[in-house]
Amino acid sequence: MPLPTGNTAWPPSYLGPALDAMHTWDSWWSGDPDRLEQLYGGSTGGGPDPKRLQYAGGVVGRIARWWWGTPTALGERRTKLHVPIAGDLCGGSADLLFSEPPKFTVDDDTTQKRLDALADDGMLATLQTAAEIGAALGGIYLRPVYDKDVADRAWVHAEHADRALPEFTWGRLSAVTFWRVVREEDGQVWRHLQRHERGRILHGLYQGTKDNLGRPVPLEDSEATAGHAATVDADGAMATGYDDGLDVVYIPNQASRRWRCDPKLKDWGRSDLDGVEPLMDSLDETYSSWMRDIRLGKGRIVVPETYLQSNGPGRGASWNPDQEAFAGVNVLRTSDGFALTVAQFAIRVQEHKDTAEDLVNQILRSAGYSGQTFGIGGDVAVTATEVTARERRSMTTRGKKILRWRPALSQLVEALLAVDRYAFGGGITPQRPTVEFEDSVQEDPLSLANTADTLRRAQAASTDTLVRMAHPEWDDDQVKAEVRLIQQESGTAVPDPMQAGDLP
Incomplete structure (x- = not known):
């Protein structure tokens, strides 16, 4: 199947639900409060009615009524606090899988030596990063690449799921198109598309708009794709060196729930953050309320205006919010002097702490992990058997993910060996290795x-x-x-x- 002819909506409209969900998960995973406010409509935007979206109906009104959708009042500083538990979740998932490098074993000694060299060349770091991204976005694509000007061997590269258009046959990846924006200028967008099929890769450059792919243009029109112009044939294709199958593997994080009835999205994976977004929103609200209690709980003394520091004639008086006496009031002088009032609000430490801990435990449990995996439950030294018992839920989730990672890594390594032989020779025999995951608990x-x-x-x-x-x-x-x-x-x-x- 060739690349698109152009003048079509991009990304395709049926990808909308998946891309919207991944955008939400990515915003939580990034840990950026500005992105969360923008996602849920919580920024004021300078409009006359900052809460107008909260009264809207449909999806817009629903997400705007989240705590992160509550706008900050005009003239006030933002006091919302974000707890980056989404990043902890995804990073912990990657640590469970690849805290130790997996072992790849083949029968041929020459191939094994070359495979050991390829596996030692940063593969573990790539797999750890890919596992974290996959846990956040619901899946990850891996493929072998090479560049003779960079290294004398092939290596593994990760492609993100929110920039991929996959095609599945009976639940297995049969082709995939990756895209990236290589240039934007005067409202025009240049996109580079790579379509991976069995044994070959098709390259195409398109000039369009933000929502339309536009028309195909020569690869030489962009510096990012000019290097491919000399390597592709008349159809815009180049050989991968792996003729026995697709040179790309897709590892879904977990089985999809929300798209199981969608024939085009049912084989996409599910993020560890899927379904826990409201809990993470409540956790941020709890911690922000806790910090608000601390700010309001600072001891203050309400004093007459004459106690304030004058800024000079016509410039009024000022106060330091961290000093005990700061609030000026007009009062009558009494026989005892000026009236002083102490303001001291209670700080509800235990209530906030209990609520936050319960929310964290619920988030971890819903995502499929034990609190012990993330340091909840104390740091008392225990045996590996006791650790496994305490982290049983995490170990079960790890085992389910390994069921998806093991066959994908086996195919990936076979493709890596084939591409390496195609590009650099060496007399090796590409074959699917036996993949062994090390025990994460020593x-x-x-x-x-x-x-x-x-x-x-x-x-x-x-x-x-x-x-x-x-x-x-x-x-x-x-x-x-x-x-x-x-x-x-x-x-x-x-x-x-x-x-x-x-x-x-």
Whole structure:
């Protein structure tokens, strides 16, 4: 299927619900209060009636009635406080998946050595970033890329879901078109489209408007795409070097809920933030109310105007809001002097703290995580078994995500090897590797030592088994070398008399 011929709405209208949802999740994930106010209509905008949107009907009125949709009154400073729990959620999800690098194993030794080099070249950092973005936007695309002027090997690149037009066949990605804006000038927008199909990539440059793709123009018309002009054929396509399948994989974060009945969106993923936006809005309101109590709870003394600091003739008097005596009043002089009034409001610490903690726990539980994963519940040292028990919900969510990541990474690595061989040679044999995710909870060394000692004294495990238990990250050669050293030091490295042969 070729690229669009032009003069069509862009992005396509059926992507609207998904892009709107991702824009909302992205605003929460960014942690920018200005973006949240703009999203929910909470900025004053200088209009005569800053609350007019809150009385509107439909979607506009509904989101404007959120706490972040409450505008700041004209002439007052913004006192809304944002708690970046969305960023903590998405970052914690990535940490659960890729706190340790996954292990890729293939049969061919030459290919394995090249794969080890490719995996060590920043792949873990890319996977961590991709996992966090995928948790925020509901999914992430990964593909191999190369540039001989930058590096002597191929590497993995992440494409964001809010700039992709995917096509699925029976739930599997069969083609995808990525787009990016390369130039904007005088109301005109130049977009670069990349359509990935089996074995090839089609490149196209379009000149249009903000909402329309416009007409196709030569790739040379933009510096960002001029480099592709010499590498594409007459159809605007170039080979990927991976002929056995699509060179792009899509990893949905979780199964979609809101679009399950939409035939074009049902295979899109679901964000960890989906459904918890009202709770995050309430959490921000709670913390802002807490900070408001602190501001109002500062001890003040209401004093006569003569107690204020004069700014000179005709310039009035001023006060420092952080000094105890600041409010001037006109009062009659009494026999005891001027009247002084102390103003001290209560700060409802415990009420706000309990409310905030309950909201945080509800947000984490709804997103599929345990509070222990995010440091809620104390920092008392416990064993790995106890940690796993306390974080069972997080471990379950991690396991569900691994079910989607493992086959996608296997295909991605095969494509990476194929692209690397296509671009740089090396005599490797591309093949799908076995992917192993490391345990995100490491056992305490003292606990492991006690367990190994008990098993040895009970004669319930061999030296080889105990070494593998203490060092699960070691390969067979490292384990065998350690076993030989232990046997030599303990004096047990003697041949078996039953296999020594006949004596002379």
